[in-house]
Amino acid sequence: MxxxxxxxxxxxxxxxxxxxxxxxxxxxxxxxxxxxxxxxxxxxxxxxxxxxxxxxxxxxxxxxxxxxxxxxxxxxxxxxxxxxxxxxxxxxxxGFTQYRLEHPCEEQLHALIAVIARRFGPAFDSALVGYLASRETRNLRQLTELIEGFQYWLWQKKAAPSVQQWRLFHRDRNARIAE
Incomplete structure (x- = not known):
């Protein structure tokens, strides 16, 4: 990871x-x-x-x-x-220099979510970052894909990132998956 x-x-x-x-x-x-x-x-x-x-x-x-x-x-x-x-x-x-990556602690996870969000669109406020850190996957690849999808969804809806918008995105995403 x-x-x-x-x-x-x-x-x-x-x-x-x-x-x-x-x-x-x-x-x-x-x-x-x-x-x-x-x-x-x-x-x-x-x-x-x-x-x-x-x-x-x-x-x-x-x-x-x-x-x-x-x-x-x-x-x-x-x-x-x-x-x-x-x-x-x-x-x-x-002979290669080897590094082992550890799972990020809470503080590091919050920082990573903020960086990933800025890569794909508007910055997330601390409430949304905390919400994602506590309720979503800690697999960074999957989390990045989710955030990228969310940012694209926000762009289509012309909406700003928030916990409320994340819930709507999640509901829409789950409905598409269920179809």
């Missing part, structure tokens, strides 16, 4: 564009990843989805090329990592 957000922020936070590739996406191929080998900065998400010999060889080649050129990259995988088939790739991964 949260690793994808970190990689996306890193990819889009630079002055220049940096490729972000999700290895779990169906359309992601080894060729696509190798096409980005010369990118000044690269973000690969969910590399654990590539725990098979052929794709690990691609990652190993990518590692060697980026190392030779001195090009930085960030990768993510679930914890614990999968059983890798290629010992050379596993040994290279052992």
């Amino acid at each position: 949260g690793k994808t957000h970190w990689l996306l922020w890193a990819a889009f936070g630079e002055d220049a564009w940096a490729p972000y590739i999700d290895c779990r996406a169906r359309e992601t191929t080894p060729e696509m990843v190798l096409d980005c080998r010369a990118a000044p900065f690269l973000c690969l998400d969910n590399v654990d989805a590539w725990a098979n010999r052929e794709k690990e060889e691609t990652l190993f080649c990518l590692y060697n090329e980026r190392q030779e050129r001195g090009l930085p990259w960030l990768i993510s995988c679930n914890h614990p990592p999968p059983q890798w088939r290629l010992p050379d790739w596993e040994s290279r991964l052992a």
Whole structure:
């Protein structure tokens, strides 16, 4: 939880564009990843989805090329990592600096909700932030999708964010799901 957000922020936070590739996406191929080998900065998400010999060889080649050129990259995988088939790739991964993301505390969750809301539209007041923190999922991907949908819904309704509007949005959303 949260690793994808970190990689996306890193990819889009630079002055220049940096490729972000999700290895779990169906359309992601080894060729696509190798096409980005010369990118000044690269973000690969969910590399654990590539725990098979052929794709690990691609990652190993990518590692060697980026190392030779001195090009930085960030990768993510679930914890614990999968059983890798290629010992050379596993040994290279052992040399990476590793971080583990913890679930955010209440204060951090409130700050994250506020940041996510501003990314997609008007800022949320503290009442709405508190309401979401206490009643909605703590899965940041799902929460981001909900907030993005809410901001779009608000835009369509030409309404300002509030707890009352969130309740109406939630009711409309649940009615659409039930159909």
